[in-house]
Each structure stands twice: as C-alpha cells, then as structure tokens.
Amino acid sequence: MRTADAGHAVPRGDPASLLDGLIAAAGASHARACALLLALCLVCFLPGFVSLQPMDRDEPRFAQASKQMIETGDLVDIRFQGEARHKKPVGIYWAQSAVVKGAEALGFDQARSTIAVYRVPSLVGAVLASLFTYWAALAFLPRRGALLAAALFSACIMISAEARLAKTDALLTACSVAAMGALARVWLGRISPGRARGRPDLTTLLVFWLAMAIGILVKGPMVPLFVGLAAVALSVKQRSGLWLMDLRPGFGLVLTLVIVAPWFVAIAWKSGGAFFGEAVGHDMLGKVGGAAEKHGAPPGTYLVVFFATFWPGAAFAALAAPFAFANRRDDATAFLIAWIVPAWLLLEAVPTKLPHYVLPLMPAVAILTLLALARGALDPDRWGAKAMAALMVVIPVGLTIGLVTIAWTFDHVVPLAGLPLLLASCAAAILAWILFARRLPERALACAILASALLSPAVFGLTQPVLAALKVSPRLAAIRDGLPCTDPKVASLGYREPSLVFLIGTDLAMLNTGAEAKEFLARGGCRLVFVTDPFLAGFLAEVPSAGGDRAAPVGRVSGFNINSGRRIDLSAYAVTP
Incomplete structure (x- = not known):
C-alpha cells in the first residue's frame, strides 16, 4: 500500500515517524504484523484485568452461573443461585468453566472466586477478534493497511472494555468477524463480469461454518443475523444469491448441526422447552418489543455514543463516510456497507440499547476507514474535517478531568500514579490532530492508536485501583x-x-x-x-x-x-x- 502520507515528511525522531517505522517493520510479514497486534492487545487489554472488581450486573451473573456449573457438575442447565438463567446458550459458560477447572488443576486454589479467571475467555476472544480483523482486512487491503485497520479496532474503547468483562461479547465479535472475513472472500471471488471465478478454499469454508456454530453456542442467532443481513443486501445488489452456493451450505449446515444440536436437544429435554420460551420469548423478543431492564433509548443513540465507544477511530470513520457513499457500487466498499448498515439500522430500531450491541460491526468500520485512507479520501481540507478530527482529543481530556474529580469527590485522593500516562495520552491525541491538519492522516491515525495504548493502562491499571468508592x-x-x-x-x-x-x-x-x-x-x-x-x-x-x-x-x-x-x-x- 502506498502510504497516504507519502510526500509529507516530518522531522526524523518525531514520535509519528518512529511509529511509521514500527508499522513498516511489522508490515514486512504476516508473523510480524500479528506479533505487533498481539503486543497492542496486551497493552490495551491487560491493565486492570485482575484488579477490576466484578462489574455489575451482567459480568457476575455469567461468572456465578459458570461457578455453579462447576459446583453441580451439570453442564447442560444454567442457573444463578436457585433461578434458571435461560437467556443465552451455553458456550460462554463452558469456556469459563473450562478455564477455572484448568486453573484449579494447575494449583490455583482461589480460582472459583477470582473474577479474573472467568475473564480469560473474553480476553482470548478480544485478541482473536483483533487477529481476525487483520485476516478479514487482507481481503480488501495490502498488509500494511490491514495491520492498521486491525490496530484501529484493537485500540477502540469498546473492545478494550469487553476484553475485561466475563461475558459473551468479545467471543461473539471474534466469531462474527471471522465469519464475515470468510464471506468477504466468497463475495470478492464470485463470478462477475470481467472476473475469473475464485472458489473459497477449505480453510475459508471451515472458518465460516465453525464461526457460525460457535457463535450460535455463544449468543444464539446473532452471528447468523449479521451474516444473513449482509448476504441479503449483497444478493439484492447482485440480483442473485447464487454466489452463496460457494459456501457449500449443505456441508456447512450439517457441520453446524453436529456442533450445536446436542446441547440444544439436551436443554430442551431438561427444561421441558422452557429454555426456548425464556431465551426467545422473553429475552430476545422482549428487547425487540420494549426496553428490557431499563436500557431503552431512541433511534440514533448508537451513532451518538459511537464517538466514545469507537474512540480513537470514530472521527476518522466519520470522515470516511462520504467516501463510502461515493464508492457504494464498488464491490469492496459495497461489502463493508452491507456488513455495517443493515445490522446497524436494525439495532437502532430495537428499543433496548446497550453500547456493546454494535461491537461486531466495528471491525468493518475500521476496515472501511483504512480503505478510505488508502485511496486518499481522508482530506483535512474538506469542510469541517479538522473540527471533526479534533473530537479525538475530547475523550482523553474528559477522562483525565473526570477521573480526578471522581477520585477526589468520593475517596479524597488524587490518582497521582495514573496522571503521567493520562496526560501523555492527551498529548498523543493532540499530536494526532496536528498531524491530520498537516495532511498526514496515516501518521495521525497511528498517533491516535498510541493515545489509546497510553490511556488504557492509565485508566484501568493505575487509576481504577485507587477508586475505592466503586x-x-x-x-x-x-x-x-x-x-x-x-x-x-x-x-x-x-x-x-x-x-x-x-x-x-x-x-x-x-x-x-x-x-x-x-x-x-x-x-x-x-x-x-x-x-x-x-x-x-x-x-x-x-x-x-x-x-x-x-x-x-x-x-x-x-x-x-x-x-x-x-x-x-x-x-x-x-x-x-
């Protein structure tokens, strides 16, 4: 990929040029790219992983149900104290129980009461989501662009938060981006005018169908929903759905049923069908029909909070929106739009809203942003572009002020340990804006990722532990x-x-x-x-x-x-x- 900053030099030794050199070195091979992504994930996800208290209410519900699964030895039914927890399938509970049992086998006596042990599947899911984003992006971008797209997603606040919470969403995102990455290869390799047929290989097919099956066990219909909405939108564009036959649906459906059917049959028998009544009738349809558990919000909410949840990439993504519309007939852009827009509109229409519901769509946003950058569409001279880019400074500055205020108000302490990194994150975000204004969008994006890599340990690793009031x-x-x-x-x-x-x-x-x-x-x-x-x-x-x-x-x-x-x-x- 020709760097979008070519011809706009910055002084040697400048932080942006050092980051550029690091990205260039990592982009020399897939192994190096994955190693850099893994390092970024650990920096963003690990601080506070152990010290963060169980976060009410969903996280301890999942962890407690997994603990009771270990206590009772019942790997089919899911319970919270004496109450049946028939809301989500069993996948996350099996994963958490397996990690806890493994920790106990290794001699960790307090594994069952240590929340960090239950968070390990989420950490693994978040790392896999990052690596699968890189793999998915390679269908659209050369190695350097795919690396930056995956890094932008890995640095966003929402995946950083979900990596630390013992619930379903990090694993769901990994399954979703894996399935969509495989679907992208089928779409871009289909028969079309002027293009030779490129049938997907066995690895791509296995990734797709295993991601679908595991996704169903983790969170029911969500991965098939995301895939199905995109497939329908693309088939309408193509005026045919025959390209989906390259997925070998007969083989795939059999494989999926072999994986998911045993537990669903077992829980149906054990609960007398109550699981499906609760999971579908109450949990899923309840969220569609009204605001479940006081989480109602009007349409457009996800778009507003996106500037926080997808920080530091949200401003860049907003600047890429005109490019997406102008190039909507291009196959690559059309696929990314089909990945994002139908599911986003559906989630906006559902009354129940939680910020993490749109997390599986964020890898596509990151890839689309880098596609726009690679084609020179992130233009700082466009009207309002510099003001939009300045929004990336708001989050670190606001968090610095807010955390100091909260610490002093409730605990009468100043989080001195975290202040240097908080201020460094603010400085990196300001530098990112300056670089964007100087027509260096790629280096600006790299500095924004650095700002997130500084903010995560500052907030979760150094500041959060002193907030005793929480x-x-x-x-x-x-x-x-x-x-x-x-x-x-x-x-x-x-x-x-x-x-x-x-x-x-x-x-x-x-x-x-x-x-x-x-x-x-x-x-x-x-x-x-x-x-x-x-x-x-x-x-x-x-x-x-x-x-x-x-x-x-x-x-x-x-x-x-x-x-x-x-x-x-x-x-x-x-x-x-």
Whole structure:
C-alpha cells in the first residue's frame, strides 16, 4: 500500500515517524504484523484485568452461573443461585468453566472466586477478534493497511472494555468477524463480469461454518443475523444469491448441526422447552418489543455514543463516510456497507440499547476507514474535517478531568500514579490532530492508536485501583474474610448486586425485611448480615430479640453504586459465637 502520507515528511525522531517505522517493520510479514497486534492487545487489554472488581450486573451473573456449573457438575442447565438463567446458550459458560477447572488443576486454589479467571475467555476472544480483523482486512487491503485497520479496532474503547468483562461479547465479535472475513472472500471471488471465478478454499469454508456454530453456542442467532443481513443486501445488489452456493451450505449446515444440536436437544429435554420460551420469548423478543431492564433509548443513540465507544477511530470513520457513499457500487466498499448498515439500522430500531450491541460491526468500520485512507479520501481540507478530527482529543481530556474529580469527590485522593500516562495520552491525541491538519492522516491515525495504548493502562491499571468508592462488593467481602470464625453464613438486606453473590458464594441469602434478618441470625453459628441504610432502622428494631448472642456491628462501607448511579451506605452486623 502506498502510504497516504507519502510526500509529507516530518522531522526524523518525531514520535509519528518512529511509529511509521514500527508499522513498516511489522508490515514486512504476516508473523510480524500479528506479533505487533498481539503486543497492542496486551497493552490495551491487560491493565486492570485482575484488579477490576466484578462489574455489575451482567459480568457476575455469567461468572456465578459458570461457578455453579462447576459446583453441580451439570453442564447442560444454567442457573444463578436457585433461578434458571435461560437467556443465552451455553458456550460462554463452558469456556469459563473450562478455564477455572484448568486453573484449579494447575494449583490455583482461589480460582472459583477470582473474577479474573472467568475473564480469560473474553480476553482470548478480544485478541482473536483483533487477529481476525487483520485476516478479514487482507481481503480488501495490502498488509500494511490491514495491520492498521486491525490496530484501529484493537485500540477502540469498546473492545478494550469487553476484553475485561466475563461475558459473551468479545467471543461473539471474534466469531462474527471471522465469519464475515470468510464471506468477504466468497463475495470478492464470485463470478462477475470481467472476473475469473475464485472458489473459497477449505480453510475459508471451515472458518465460516465453525464461526457460525460457535457463535450460535455463544449468543444464539446473532452471528447468523449479521451474516444473513449482509448476504441479503449483497444478493439484492447482485440480483442473485447464487454466489452463496460457494459456501457449500449443505456441508456447512450439517457441520453446524453436529456442533450445536446436542446441547440444544439436551436443554430442551431438561427444561421441558422452557429454555426456548425464556431465551426467545422473553429475552430476545422482549428487547425487540420494549426496553428490557431499563436500557431503552431512541433511534440514533448508537451513532451518538459511537464517538466514545469507537474512540480513537470514530472521527476518522466519520470522515470516511462520504467516501463510502461515493464508492457504494464498488464491490469492496459495497461489502463493508452491507456488513455495517443493515445490522446497524436494525439495532437502532430495537428499543433496548446497550453500547456493546454494535461491537461486531466495528471491525468493518475500521476496515472501511483504512480503505478510505488508502485511496486518499481522508482530506483535512474538506469542510469541517479538522473540527471533526479534533473530537479525538475530547475523550482523553474528559477522562483525565473526570477521573480526578471522581477520585477526589468520593475517596479524597488524587490518582497521582495514573496522571503521567493520562496526560501523555492527551498529548498523543493532540499530536494526532496536528498531524491530520498537516495532511498526514496515516501518521495521525497511528498517533491516535498510541493515545489509546497510553490511556488504557492509565485508566484501568493505575487509576481504577485507587477508586475505592466503586468497589462496594469487594469491601463487603473483605469484612466477611476478617471475621474471627471460618465459613460464616452471610445474608444481605437491601443490597442485591450479583457481584456480592459471586464474591460471597452461591448460598448468600437475600433478605427482604428486618424480621427475616432476625430469623436468619437466630439460626445459630457464625452469621453476618449486610444492611443498607434504608433498611437499618427496621433491622435494629428486630435484632435485639434474636436468639443467641446479639449481633454486633463489625464494619461499614460507603461508596457509589454504578448501576443505580447513587451513593450507597451499608452496615455489617455479625454474630460470632
């Protein structure tokens, strides 16, 4: 690929020129390119991987259900405490359970209660998503462009966040981009006027169908949905769907059924069909018909938050939009548009919205951005281009100010350890804007990726650990661990976050009234109750009449509940005979 910055030199030793040299060296071979992508992923994904507390509410729900799968030995049914969790298929639970069992086999005694162990499949999924983005991009771009496209995706905030969360979305994205990369090769190799037929090889077919099958086990119909929407749009453009026959659907459907059918048959038999009623009727159709779990938002929401979730590439992607429209009849551009637009419009139309729903579309956005850059379409002289590019500075500057404010407001500390990297990230983002204004878009993009590589360890590795106010459940678990008795029975009155269930254990009792707390404490033995302030008066009115030793205060935790967006105060009372 002829660099988009050719003819616009910067001084030797400038950070941008050093990055350019690194990219040139890595782009010399596929092995080097993958090694650089792996290094970038580890820098962006690993900081805070262990120290970040279980993030309510989805992450500890997944992890706790996997823990119970290990405890019971039941690899078919999925449960959270006593409740059936029939929302997603079993793939992520199997992956998490396998990692935990592997860690235990290697001698890690605390594997079941360590959230980082459950995050390993997500980390692997995020790294695979990066590498598959590189592979997919090679269908459209030479090696250097494919490397930059994968790096731009790997540096975005959303995949960085999902790599640290023990849930489905990183693995789903890996499956989605793998399937779409294979579909791209079939589309670009089909019979068309002036083009010889290029049948996909066996590797491409296996990648496609294995990605479909694993994607179904991880998150049901989502990968087939993304692939199907793109295939329909392209078939309409082609006025024929015969090109899809190159995927050998007979072979593929048999392979997919062999992989996915055993568990679906087993869960249908075990749940009496309840799994499908809950997963399809309640979870999926509930999100389509209304705002599930208070996550409703109007159409256009994803487009607005995209400037944060796809940072640092969002501004560049927005500048590539006119190129995409102008070249929409080009086969390569048409495929990327078909990958992005139909699914994006569908997700915008669904009332339930969460930022990670559009994550599987972001690899295509990154590839399209680099395609526009390679063809000289990221022009800083276009009206509004420099102002748009300046948006990349907003995120690191805003996070620096916001994190310092939060740390001081809630914990009366200044995150001094993270400040140097936070400021360095701001400087790199400003340099990226300067380079873009000087008509060096490729080096600007490289500096933007550097800004993200600095921001991730600053936020997750150095600043996040000092924000004690956000770690309510870990601090409550520490009170339990500090009791002068082993294996206490624990209950919670008013605080029902799944993170507490994961950290305390499956048998954590969830209470509703002070009378229930009185009955719980009267059962004898070592017992501990956490009580939120709104329930405290009722609790204290009941507790003195409890049998056995009186409950004594053993700690108090004040912090910020991320889900409710409010301050929370809890008191801990224990009976320690």
